[in-house]
Amino acid sequence: MTILETQGLAAKHAARVLAVAGTARKNDALEAIARAIEQRQAEILGANAADLEAARAAGLRPALLDRLTLDARRIAGIVEGVRQVAALPDPIGEVTKMTTRPNGLIIGKRRVPLGVIGIIYEARPNVTVDAAVLCLKSGNAVILRGGKEAFRSNQALVAIMRDALEQAGLPQNCVSLVEDTSRESANELMGLTEYLDVLIPRGGAGLIRSVVEHAKVPVIQTGVGVCHVYVHEKADLDMAARILHNAKTSRPSVCNAAECVLVDRAVAGDFLPMAWELLRTKDVQLRGCPETRAILGDWVRPAEEADWDTEFGDYILAVKVVGGFDEAVDFIAAHGTGHSEAIVTGDYFAAQRFLDEVDAAAVYVNASTRFTDGFEFGLGAEIGISTQKMHARGPMGLEELTSSKFVIYGNGQIR
Amino acid sequence: MTILETQGLAAKHAARVLAVAGTARKNDALEAIARAIEQRQAEILGANAADLEAARAAGLRPALLDRLTLDARRIAGIVEGVRQVAALPDPIGEVTKMTTRPNGLIIGKRRVPLGVIGIIYEARPNVTVDAAVLCLKSGNAVILRGGKEAFRSNQALVAIMRDALEQAGLPQNCVSLVEDTSRESANELMGLTEYLDVLIPRGGAGLIRSVVEHAKVPVIQTGVGVCHVYVHEKADLDMAARILHNAKTSRPSVCNAAECVLVDRAVAGDFLPMAWELLRTKDVQLRGCPETRAILGDWVRPAEEADWDTEFGDYILAVKVVGGFDEAVDFIAAHGTGHSEAIVTGDYFAAQRFLDEVDAAAVYVNASTRFTDGFEFGLGAEIGISTQKMHARGPMGLEELTSSKFVIYGNGQIR
Numbered sequence: 001m002t003i004l005e006t007q008g009l010a011a012k013h014a015a016r017v018l019a020v021a022g023t024a025r026k027n028d029a030l031e032a033i034a035r036a037i038e039q040r041q042a043e044i045l046g047a048n049a050a051d052l053e054a055a056r057a058a059g060l061r062p063a064l065l066d067r068l069t070l071d072a073r074r075i076a077g078i079v080e081g082v083r084q085v086a087a088l089p090d091p092i093g094e095v096t097k098m099t100t101r102p103n104g105l106i107i108g109k110r111r112v113p114l115g116v117i118g119i120i121y122e123a124r125p126n127v128t129v130d131a132a133v134l135c136l137k138s139g140n141a142v143i144l145r146g147g148k149e150a151f152r153s154n155q156a157l158v159a160i161m162r163d164a165l166e167q168a169g170l171p172q173n174c175v176s177l178v179e180d181t182s183r184e185s186a187n188e189l190m191g192l193t194e195y196l197d198v199l200i201p202r203g204g205a206g207l208i209r210s211v212v213e214h215a216k217v218p219v220i221q222t223g224v225g226v227c228h229v230y231v232h233e234k235a236d237l238d239m240a241a242r243i244l245h246n247a248k249t250s251r252p253s254v255c256n257a258a259e260c261v262l263v264d265r266a267v268a269g270d271f272l273p274m275a276w277e278l279l280r281t282k283d284v285q286l287r288g289c290p291e292t293r294a295i296l297g298d299w300v301r302p303a304e305e306a307d308w309d310t311e312f313g314d315y316i317l318a319v320k321v322v323g324g325f326d327e328a329v330d331f332i333a334a335h336g337t338g339h340s341e342a343i344v345t346g347d348y349f350a351a352q353r354f355l356d357e358v359d360a361a362a363v364y365v366n367a368s369t370r371f372t373d374g375f376e377f378g379l380g381a382e383i384g385i386s387t388q389k390m391h392a393r394g395p396m397g398l399e400e401l402t403s404s405k406f407v408i409y410g411n412g413q414i415r
Numbered sequence: 416m417t418i419l420e421t422q423g424l425a426a427k428h429a430a431r432v433l434a435v436a437g438t439a440r441k442n443d444a445l446e447a448i449a450r451a452i453e454q455r456q457a458e459i460l461g462a463n464a465a466d467l468e469a470a471r472a473a474g475l476r477p478a479l480l481d482r483l484t485l486d487a488r489r490i491a492g493i494v495e496g497v498r499q500v501a502a503l504p505d506p507i508g509e510v511t512k513m514t515t516r517p518n519g520l521i522i523g524k525r526r527v528p529l530g531v532i533g534i535i536y537e538a539r540p541n542v543t544v545d546a547a548v549l550c551l552k553s554g555n556a557v558i559l560r561g562g563k564e565a566f567r568s569n570q571a572l573v574a575i576m577r578d579a580l581e582q583a584g585l586p587q588n589c590v591s592l593v594e595d596t597s598r599e600s601a602n603e604l605m606g607l608t609e610y611l612d613v614l615i616p617r618g619g620a621g622l623i624r625s626v627v628e629h630a631k632v633p634v635i636q637t638g639v640g641v642c643h644v645y646v647h648e649k650a651d652l653d654m655a656a657r658i659l660h661n662a663k664t665s666r667p668s669v670c671n672a673a674e675c676v677l678v679d680r681a682v683a684g685d686f687l688p689m690a691w692e693l694l695r696t697k698d699v700q701l702r703g704c705p706e707t708r709a710i711l712g713d714w715v716r717p718a719e720e721a722d723w724d725t726e727f728g729d730y731i732l733a734v735k736v737v738g739g740f741d742e743a744v745d746f747i748a749a750h751g752t753g754h755s756e757a758i759v760t761g762d763y764f765a766a767q768r769f770l771d772e773v774d775a776a777a778v779y780v781n782a783s784t785r786f787t788d789g790f791e792f793g794l795g796a797e798i799g800i801s802t803q804k805m806h807a808r809g810p811m812g813l814e815e816l817t818s819s820k821f822v823i824y825g826n827g828q829i830r
Contacts, residue, residue: 112774210458213631359527403808
């Protein structure tokens with residue numbers, strides 16, 4: 001057996017214990033983790049300092065250095081996150097349906113853990129704790145494979161969580177870290193069909209593509225969002241400008257930020273200058289279609305074909321004037337990534353048709369796409385946002401980390 | 416674009432129309448399909464005769480020839496199946512949850528189709544219609560890739576279904592057949608991430624392994640079952656013998672048939688001879704552990720290590736005497752495939768622990784494993800039995816062919 005197979009087998013054994021551990025013991029373990037992270041903060045900061053030093057020497061970009069950095073405030077945030085997850089209802093054990101069949105069999109569908117979850121992620125060490133506690137609360141063992149930049153920080157955090165698990169009477173192997181951060185270890189993890197029930201990549205488009213391309217284990221695809229705001233001719237233009245401004249600029253690096261605005265021709269001449277008044281306060285770069293440039297001026301950079309399919313993740317917005325509802329919906333079908341799509345309209349029928357016809361994880365009427373988020377949707381937590389249609393779609397909370405089994409009570413039935 | 420990519424794109428376009436077609440139109444299309452199959456029976460039988468002739472010439476085994484054969488009775492069965500699916504409730508459009516958030520956003524989770532489903536299957540032409548109508552009813556376009564032995568039959572059936580779809584005002588491309596039955600076409604289908612939302616293999620272990628190994632699109636794994644009946648020391652031995660006999664012999668070729676019986680040592684001496692009295696009526700071959708042979712005699716063939724992990728699919732039963740509950744549950748964890756597992760016992764606590772601790776799609780107390788089936792579970796239909804934990808687990812009906820989207824009603828909310 002390879003090192004990773006041994007780790008997979010250990011996780012599978014731990015998962016069997018965790019699956020029937022009960023809510024009280026799982027919460028005890030989470031509280032033990034929270035306390036241990038507080039108490040052993042110096043250890044974490046020391047490891048993180050070593051990571052940062054190595055990353056600076058390797059010339060990591062400032063934005064990535066910032067994501068890698070831990071300090072007392074961020075650690076307090078991590079600890080608070082652990083306690084919030086502990087306070088959430090336990091999804092495991094719920095019987096979502098139960099019926100008695102004509103032959104007297106009583107058949108129930110019970111919520112159970114998925115088993116062993118693999119998480120592949122990039123630089124941020126807070127994901128290490130975040131993902132681990134969501135998996136634990138939902139009864140799953142987890143194998144974490146973080147980026148090499150955060151390796152020492154992740155090692156410290158995982159060692160602390162494993163100690164805390166043991167104190168709480170649960171197997172240490174409920175949480176483990178892949179000790180090899182090479183590309184080979186990631187590839188091996190993607191092929192661990194014997195031991196992994198699900199693999200969740202958390203990170204940029206390149207990571208997710210690579211996982212979808214290579215994984216043999218079931219994957220939940222997260223993340224990429226080319227989201228649109230469609231300003232319908234019957235929109236309240238003031239509301240539309242505020243929604244667009246929020247969707248584009250409140251946090252442009254995240255997947256639920258808008259990348260493109262579609263405007264009905266009938267209102268484009270009024271709307272685009274209004275919208276620009278707000279967008280210019282954040283120095284948003286526009287990339288427009290010819291009609292947009294005719295309205296706003298030649299200073300608007302011409303949109304190239306690739307711009308309609310790009311997740312800019314930055315203060316850049318593609319702008320297109322459309323002939324009406326059908327063209328807008330077709331454009332979204334052609335260029336959207338099925339993440340979050342919004343219409344702004346005062347027309348009842350346009351609103352209903354948009355909700356029906358646009359195929360995305362979250363479809364909005366008169367609200368910013370930025371709400372697509374586990375906390376905002378009331379799930380209490382979030383492991384990621386699924387952009388696939390199988391298993392889970394949209395923000396994933398604890399329930400999305402579960403499976404089900406049929407439990408059948410008989411009294412001798414044969415078929 | 417390759418032929419298959421063109422087909423995928425056409426299916427994707429058709430799926431957009433089908434997704435919002437409504438229940439009445441979908442049911443009209445199903446009824447048109449049922450009628451057309453009845454009316455064009457001669458065409459189907461002609462194509463099937465050509466398939467059979469070619470298969471006989473190629474020396475296909477009698478059992479496979481039988482699965483390939485269509486006749487008036489089987490066609491009537493197919494037609495009845497179509498009408499049964501038409502009569503089922505439409506899962507699409509159900510809103511499973513809807514809440515108003517503190518900021519006034521109204522967020523609902525609405526059931527929607529998966530989109531485009533690929534089905535890869537082997538010789539039986541009835542699967543062609545069966546799978547297609549389940550996909551249609553649940554609002555999904557389907558790309559069918561059947562085995563080469565049934566190609567002419569499948570062509571005839573798909574042509575008939577496409578004509579009927581058109582008559583009912585739906586796009587023909589809601590159903591299409593992969594015209595190339597080579598291994599290459601299967602591999603290409605498995606990589607069609609741009610157009611396929613889900614791929615479901617229906618067939619033997621080899622097919623399923625190959626799909627899991629090669630697919631880049633999300634897969635729902637179906638089928639393989641190494642199922643156990645565990646006879647606990649507190650079992651009603653008479654009931655246990657009847658359940659075992661039924662689980663093994665009522666239809667040994669299917670995945671929910673039992674392959675192995677585990678018997679508590681305390682009752683093995685009484686139980687095994689009783690069970691044999693029933694099993695011998697079907698000439699079941701036993702493969703036993705040493706204790707089994709000590710009880711029943713040397714005529715029992717010694718079980719080899721591989722026998723504990725084999726889906727015999729035949730009148731063969733592995734028999735093992737165990738020391739008690741824990742050994743039985745550990746044995747099932749080590750050798751089961753997570754399909755269907757049964758305990759026979761009169762002990763309340765043993766029953767509850769078995770339901771909790773055994774990790775399988777269906778876990779039974781005092782009933783035959785043979786009930787794991789969409790019809791028996793009251794789902795009304797079945798596209799297959801999932802043995803994975805993601806998306807769906809156990810028998811899959813129409814609901815399991817759906818995804819969800821969040822629909823959000825706002826009045827100007829920004830974040």
